[in-house]
Amino acid sequence: MSETTIVAVDLAYKGYNDLGIAILSVAGNNIDVEVVKPQHIDLTGPPSASDLAIRLKQLCNERESRVLILDGPQAWKAAGNGLEHCRLCERLLNTPAKTGLPYYVKPRSYEPFVRFSIEVFSELQKRDIRLLQGENDYPADKEVLALESFPLAAWKTLKINPLPAKSRSNAHDITDRLRILKCLYPPHIPHMLI
16 A cells, blocks of 8 residues: 655744644555654744745655645635635635735735745745646656645534634644544544644
8 A cells, every 4th residue: 555645734924833734644544643843844033935935845855745735825816717806715615814816815914824825835836846736636756736725624524623723722622623533534643742
């Protein structure tokens, strides 16, 4: 059985310590999870989209990951998408933030995060990491494919109550969702992370 390695990133723009980076090693129904602290991949100081892209590409190459998932928007709204204020995926998933034409974000408080996320995706592309183009798009040999995720949609798809925001989550919330996930997908998660 072959193993797939995925690098998953919970983006943050205020400080690297707020980033969440996990390596998921998937073989059949087994998922091994390893958390990578930002300082362990030389991410220190004020966040930079360029530095983050460099380190994420290095991490993908070191771990032979062909998939990089980030939980932020990859691009501004296309002018001709038929929607006034957002991207189609945001409409379909009913996301709280709407990414409009360049530098137009609703609500405005999301703008710094959205801008940083789009800059990270842009920097990844400059480093030959390709963006997902459709549902049947697979990375070529040695190629890394980046895609955006919206974790709330994943929780809803799994019919699990979503975790509260990072600042409001507590140990009970995390333990409860982990218990449910373990029933669905038996991951191997180091005890120190629980």
